[in-house]
Amino acid sequence: MGDRAWVGTWRPHHPRGPIMAQFTSPGPKYSIQGTTGYMKHNPTKRKAPAYTFKGAKSLLHEACSPGPCYYVKPSMTRSGKETAPAYTMCGRPKVKTEVTPGPSDYSPEKSKKHVYRTAPAHTMSFRTSSFRVDSSPGPGAYTVPGVMGPNTVDKTASPCYSMKWKSKLGRFDEDLHQTPGPAAYKKVDVDVYKKRAPKYSMGTRTKATGNVINPGPGHYYPGKITLTKPCAPVVTFGIRHSEYTMPLIVDVC
Template sequence: MSNGAWVGTWRPHRPRGPVMAQFTSPGPKYYVQGATGYVSHIPTKRKAPAYTMHGSRPPPNKDCIPGPYEVLSSLSHRGRKSAPAYTMAGRPRVRVEITPGPASYSPEKSNKVVYKRSPMHSMSFRTTGAKVDTTPAPNLYAIPEVLGPHTVATSASPCYSMAWKSKLGCFDEDLHKTPGPAAYKKPETEIYKKRAPKYSIGIKSKVIGDKATPGPADYELGKVSLIKSCAPVVTFGLRHSEYTTPLIVDVY
């Protein structure tokens, strides 16, 4: 039911539902779209392609193969060719829509709509208010820390903590069980320094081969004519045959 004074040609009326402008701010309750999946994906983020896994297809049924078709005699390559056929049927049923007549209306009740009249008020029960303020209370927010290593808005200094003695062992206990210096073999100095010559005394070696070679006394140094000049040596040979062909040299 309307109430209030006229504002020009418009008169304020009671709102059908709660108006958000009449209440305080709802607080930070905005919905941010997600970046995973494909339903309601945020448009500012890149969406990767999505694939679905399907099961294997059922084996084909051999019984579903169509057999030979029955071709009617009235069908040709240009379509169906037959004489016109008529059937006898009943009269179709007409659906009559019953509309209200002039006596069904009450024009006398339209005065309050057509003509101006004073406002009328009625007394009724109090309506239940709509619950629109569903924002969290101030004590539900967590204020970020300003001390310690987990600060958000301020710079944190280095923090140190004192811990108790470890249960693994003392500081001099070898937890890794590594070998000591005595477990390694000392290398020879000849590996990483210059090595001096070594000599060894062995037995007399055997003569290689049984063939006797000539000694220095077997050579005659006075009969050497390869590196020194000597007198001509003449030898006596056989008489040559008279039928021997003499050496002929072509002289041009």
């Protein structure tokens, strides 16, 4: 420090700590955001409206007019439709009659107290009925809250304990006859813990419904059964009819 010359009123000296000038910069890999375009625009700068450019429209057809298939009325001009005034005829509208108040329903003489200042008006009425004599409670009807016990109002109550008689359970004079005996318990059904057998109910004989005559064994012909056994062809013989017998003609008319 002693060998350093004075520079005006200041003498150079060693820095107490590192300064930013002693460090190198990161180089050109850091760049400032641009101010043109809308991609990665500098947020600190004002951005103007952005417009997009689009390609040209496709070519139209050679004939873009509607053609003679559309008929334009002669009354239609370039400034609108030009026709004479047209009126429509319709029925007379219905008028709904409402019942409104007439002049006699109003009382204009009663409007003075609302428009002009008037003196106070009092009404005369009958004397009201006297009130009943109320039976208010006397001094003896009130009681001063107690200061002893748990139910105190303005005092702090100490813990309260209740005294109970001694239980007879387990004592020498306990009555054991009040306990249930073996006969007080119901016998468990065997079907609860074993496989239950089928049960049948026995009922009385039912009565016949009405006088029904059923066929007996003599009403059947077991010798004529041909449904379950093979049978030979059976031919029946009838009476020969005459060829000259007149048929039965019924007069339809």
